[in-house]
Amino acid sequence: MxxxxxxxxxxxxxxxxxxxxxxxxxxxxxxxxxxxxxxxxxxxxxxxxxxxxxxxxxxxxxxxxxxxxxxxxxxxxxxxxxxxxxxxxxxxxxxxxxxxxxxxxxxxxxxxxxYPSVPETPDHVADIDPLGLRRALVRVLDCAATEELRPVLTTVNFAMHNGTLTLAAADGFRLGVVDTGWTVLPSFPEMNVPARTLRELLRLLPKKAKDADASDPVQLHVKRRDDGVP
CATH class of the missing domain: 3.10.150.10 (DNA Polymerase III, subunit A, domain 2)
Structure with missing residues (x-):
């Protein structure tokens, strides 16, 4: 190089x-x-x-x-x-x-x-408004658990309901649910995404409409493992 x-x-x-x-x-x-x-x-x-x-x-x-x-x-x-x-x-x-x-x-x-292989970009299932995604994540991430006594509670659930994307998180005491209204492809599978990963994503997202990348949609891609789990 x-x-x-x-x-x-x-x-x-x-x-x-x-x-x-x-x-x-x-x-x-x-x-x-x-x-x-x-x-x-x-x-x-x-x-x-x-x-x-x-x-x-x-x-x-x-x-x-x-x-x-x-x-x-x-x-x-x-x-x-x-x-x-x-x-x-x-x-x-x-x-x-x-x-x-x-x-x-x-x-x-x-x-x-x-170096560990990083998967290439998998199937594209949705384009999401970055500012809308920021608002949705802020609302649910505070409800995700930080202690890993029950690992599933340290994640955010992504699921499709009536053709639109819903985010949900809970720590056993609090529950946060956001019906985003965003349309996703029928192939979108329900999945649990680690809250730690989403906090990193939140840090990268634009904060205001005047930010340079605020008009660029966030592309959501889904890759399935060999056992079919997304």
Whole structure:
């Protein structure tokens, strides 16, 4: 991989993707972020095997490639470039070399081939207004349990009723239900989505109508496991 990218843009992408990385576990690769060139852009991905965040950033791509590195170390190095354009290229077997205006760093990495696979975008079942989704999530997430004594109570139920999407959450004492009125395809299955994942989504959603991405619909996709569970 050989690219040129603004340090501030890469920092933002790495910081965002790093929120989904594993903080501890038996798979060291999941504690890293994957940098890869995709159709002339740079994609930075983080996953803890339950949640994945992929962030795209514009870049001048000279050579395609992939790298797997520690997000914290990369972010600290990027912070020394003061937002300047930096050149990134391979260093050694799996490392990266970062340089700009006479300043250079080297960062060791891991084999990107060992990174956990992140499923490609599955079946599209609905387009949702981002501000409406924010309002719905705010209303139900407070009712989801935080203690995992009963794991199902730490989720939000997504179900179709009379052709529209309904969200519900409960912690054994409180119940929150939102009939969104959003039309979804008949193929939409009932599912329980971890509240922790939805809180990350909530943080990414626009807050006001004047926000740049407030007019872009949130695309809802559903993937089934081999056993048919969504």
């Amino acid at each position: 050989k690219i040129r990218i603004l340090a501030e843009n890469l920092t933002a992408a790495v910081t965002e993707a790093a929120r989904a990385t594993a903080k501890r576990g038996h798979l060291p690769q999941a504690e890293n972020v994957l940098l890869e060139t995709v159709e002339g852009r740079l994609r930075v991905t983080g996953t803890d095997l339950e949640t994945a965040i992929a962030v795209y950033s514009g870049a001048q791509v000279e050579e395609e490639g992939r790298a797997l590195v520690k997000p914290g170390m990369l972010a600290r190095m990027l912070g020394t470039f003061d937002g300047a354009a930096i050149d990134i290229e391979p260093d050694g077997k799996h490392g990266l070399a970062l340089s700009s205006d006479g300043r250079a760093f080297k960062l060791a990495g891991m084999d990107p081939e060992d």
